[in-house]
Amino acid sequence: MRILLFLHLIGASIWLGGHLILALKILPPAWRARDPAPIRAFEERYEALGLPALLLQVITGIWLATLWLPANAWLSDNPLASLIRLKLGLLALTLMLGAHARLRLIPRLSGANLGGLAVHIYAITLTALALAWVGVSFRFGGVL
Ligand code: HEM
Incomplete structure (x- = not known):
């Protein structure tokens, strides 16, 4: 249990930390200059760490949830079941946003269509923050 939670927190640091850096430090100057190059460069280097981290979150997260x-x-009306469903729903949203950005937006990225990617970056970062908030909520028995 402790090692699972430890690994889950390492994965969360990489996933959430990487997206916060992208959203707060890489995207704003790139947006001002209408230059997609720094975003593409970050994505290319981060991907090799970020995708394994997300996979680690799915494996450790589902394991922790079964505990x-x-x-x-x-599917019951237990408050913990709602938290687990919320986590899985946020995971599905992450996968959809990520796949759409990676397969549709990034290959034809230009200064003119940077806005669409910016929306995706903010949405996926907010979703990662929500995953962390819902995660912390397990020990408190609810999201509020
Ligand atoms: C990028 C995705 C994710 C992030 C950033 C994330 C983040 C977190 C964080 C910060 C915690 C708090 C741990 C604590 O209270 O000490 C947590 C707990 C938890 N997460 Fe995730 N999580 C992610 C994905 C998932 C997924 C896909 C599941 C699957 C259902 C999941 C299930 C859980 C569970 C069950 C806990 C409670 C662990 C415990 O305190 O024993 N997580 N998560």
């Missing part, structure tokens, strides 16, 4: 509540109760 909190057996999988056959995940």
